[in-house]
Amino acid sequence: MASQREGAPGNPGVPALELRSIGKSFGNVRALTNVSLSAYPGEIHAIVGDNGAGKSTTMKVMCGIHRGDSGEMLVGGNPIVMHDPSEAQRHGIAVVHQDLALVECLDIATNMSLGAIPRRGRFFLDRPRMEREAAKVLDDLRIRVGSVRTQIGLLSGGERQIVAVARAVRLNLPIMLLDEPTAALGVRETAHVGNILRDLRARGKTILCISHDFDFVFRHADRITVMRLGNSIATRRVAETTRDEIVGLITGAIKGAASEPEPLS
Numbered sequence: 025m026a027s028q029r030e031g032a033p034g035n036p037g038v039p040a041l042e043l044r045s046i047g048k049s050f051g052n053v054r055a056l057t058n059v060s061l062s063a064y065p066g067e068i069h070a071i072v073g074d075n076g077a078g079k080s081t082t083m084k085v086m087c088g089i090h091r092g093d094s095g096e097m098l099v100g101g102n103p104i105v106m107h108d109p110s111e112a113q114r115h116g117i118a119v120v121h122q123d124l125a126l127v128e129c130l131d132i133a134t135n136m137s138l139g140a141i142p143r144r145g146r147f148f149l150d151r152p153r154m155e156r157e158a159a160k161v162l163d164d165l166r167i168r169v170g171s172v173r174t175q176i177g178l179l180s181g182g183e184r185q186i187v188a189v190a191r192a193v194r195l196n197l198p199i200m201l202l203d204e205p206t207a208a209l210g211v212r213e214t215a216h217v218g219n220i221l222r223d224l225r226a227r228g229k230t231i232l233c234i235s236h237d238f239d240f241v242f243r244h245a246d247r248i249t250v251m252r253l254g255n256s257i258a259t260r261r262v263a264e265t266t267r268d269e270i271v272g273l274i275t276g277a278i279k280g281a282a283s284e285p286e287p288l289s
């Protein structure tokens with residue numbers, strides 16, 4: 025059995041989440057040919073690539089929306105098969121989707137509880153607890169979006185994005201997947217999300233994050249996996265690569281190698 029020390033930040037140990045040679049087609053469209061990556065506890069792992077490279081499809085495989093046609097997914101070293109996205113939480117995976125998946129006509133507290141609604145007895149919604157828990161998570165993350173009774177539809181794009189991140193944080197699961205978490209954010213909010221992810225990393229969580237935002241990736245990520253034409257072609261430590269190298273890998277100007285460095289030295 026893996027010791028606690030193995031999972032600690034700075035020690036490679038067992039990957040929290042691993043993809044091995046995942047392939048996925050939609051009819052005649054080969055979205056993924058061969059995607060392999062390993063993300064470790066205490067790591068922020070960015071996934072980058074050009075439009076259509078297969079990043080979102082990879083994310084959807086990792087959260088149970090799609091199943092690979094080939095290959096394997098492992099959580100904590102154990103192979104898993106998800107039949108439905110609702111199974112992701114059971115495997116310790118929280119997700120922030122690109123479309124945020126928030127319900128506009130519901131308030132912040134309810135949205136933050138979706139998927140894990142606090143109840144009194146079997147049937148009754150525990151509204152006070154729901155509001156208390158949502159307010160505490162927002163407060164802990166120093167997120168100021170007004171009352172938790174505010175309807176999501178009244179929030180700005182950036183505020184919604186932050187609420188979606190807070191909802192995933194509230195689940196307190198070991199693995200967090202984020203698809204373009206800073207897409208709608210200004211400079212200050214982007215820095216805030218970066219700090220939230222760093223806090224989670226310090227608590228030993230595994231963060232996998234699709235991003236086009238190189239500033240964000242180079243400031244916050246530990247490693248970067250580059251995808252190209254449905255393949256994971258390279259994984260680099262941020263400390264040991266450059267933007268030029270990553271751009272070269274994305275565009276094909278630099279050929280990827282099969283080798284994958286261990287997470288942190």
Ligand SMILES: Nc1ncnc2c1ncn2[C@@H]1O[C@H](COP(=O)(O)OP(=O)(O)OP(=O)(O)O)[C@@H](O)[C@H]1O
Binds near residue numbers: 079
């Ligand atoms: N449900 C689907 N049905 C058919 N083709 C799909 C489907 N989902 C993705 N694809 C195709 O798979 C390929 C990879 O798409 P994917 O969305 O994973 O790329 P991406 O790297 O996330 O791109 P972007 O940065 O533009 O979001 C594309 O050719 C896309 O058209």
